[in-house]
Amino acid sequence: MLKIDGITRRFGDVTALDGVSLEIGQGEFFALLGPSGCGKTTLLRILAGFETPDSGTVTLDGDDLLATPPNRRPISLMFQSYALFPHMTVARNVAYGLEQEKLPRQEIKQRVGEVLETVGLSALGDRKPAQLSGGQRQRVALARSIVKRPRLLLLDEPLSALDKKVRADMQLELKRLQHEVGITFVVVTHDQEEAMSLADRIAVFDTGQVRQVDEPVALYERPRTRFVADFVGANNLFEGTAGGADALLTPDFGSLPGTPLEGLEDGVKALLGVRPEKIRLGDTAASDGLDGSVLDVSFYGGVSHLSIDVPGHVKPVLVAVQGASTVQPGAQVKLQWEAGDAVILPVAQ
Structure with a gap:
């Protein structure tokens, strides 16, 4: 119209x-x-x-x-x-x-x-x-x-x-x-x-x-640019290079699981975005995932927001869990997510 x-x-x-x-x-x-x-x-x-x-x-x-x-x-x-x-x-x-x-x-x-x-x-x-x-x-x-x-x-x-x-x-x-x-x-x-x-x-x-x-x-x-990924809702962003069908290769954290946007070529500078509610707290003994320590826990009624310090990452990683979290500040945690729950997009846009 x-x-x-x-x-x-x-x-x-x-x-x-x-x-x-x-x-x-x-x-x-x-x-x-x-x-x-x-x-x-x-x-x-x-x-x-x-x-x-x-x-x-x-x-x-x-x-x-x-x-x-x-x-x-x-x-x-x-x-x-x-x-x-x-x-x-x-x-x-x-x-x-x-x-x-x-x-x-x-x-x-x-x-x-x-x-x-x-x-x-x-x-x-x-x-x-x-x-x-x-x-x-x-x-x-x-x-x-x-x-x-x-x-x-x-x-x-x-x-x-x-x-x-x-x-x-x-x-x-x-x-x-x-x-x-x-x-x-x-x-x-x-x-x-x-x-x-x-x-x-x-x-x-x-x-x-x-x-x-x-x-x-x-x-x-599925945000297609860095600005949209950062502006629309809370997001955790990691920089690296596109590394195949389902990963971002980073110098500090190795291979991070994610699904690249269509047409994204291997080896180009890229950005991985994973939403707070897509991250789960896994077993600290697990071999995969990011190690971090809990900085703060905020309760918002139906959801708790956890701020996690991950060594090597500039900003704290935000994690959202349902209900009141039993995790306390200072606890050591393992952050994990599925490749289908994170998007890899060009860093230049």
Whole structure:
């Protein structure tokens, strides 16, 4: 539905977007993920019409989107700050866009009623924004965005103003709403967990470029670049050279088990990434595995995180185990994992 081709945007000497190309399908929940300053919000503003790219094209259903004025684009943008009118009721806030289109009063009333019911705010239509919680204000902003029935809804860090529990509830709510209303959602976020829980596909941005586009599970389990492996979730990274079908050869630890990305040649500099939950604590007498000593144990409810000092490795190795760990700081441990649970990728990318 939406095709972004070779979009570049510069601000003086700074290149915010460098030849970005993406394709987003009808009804897809698509996330733009990356650290602050990587260009994701600039791309969102280009789609909304608030920025003009230096080069490249954007088409919506085959039509040139860049040639269409912002107010004529079938797009809604939900701001990070929500930008609700404080002097208007919830219902008036939601109706505002329809009133500007001069739709019949009865149609406005019907559509506002339907969308308030969809977001669970039917009983709060007469309240002002100041009388609502953060989560309720977020729903009002969402209702105002979808009541105009846009082809594309852009969300800029939509949950950043909410506390952790409300944020988790609203993640589920956003996903439910997106399926219910059938609108294509494009969300900008720097929160990996948020992107992974919401999106059908994720584009990872770094310094104005797209490093990888994939479904959440594939992105997590098979990162294709060093940046993605390090940025998306916790990861333990080891450097060496690709050494055959299922190993990374390292000067300090010998052969480490892993599965290389397709096309990775033997003998090239490579990186092995293994997730904390894929590492198990084995028998210290075993011949294979890495020897280490426990630096710290942190309990997070259902999971314990162990920080392990492995001589020769720059950073402590992070291990995640289910439940409360019986291992104590200072204990000697053996770290093991299966080749299929670690990925070997080029170090140069």
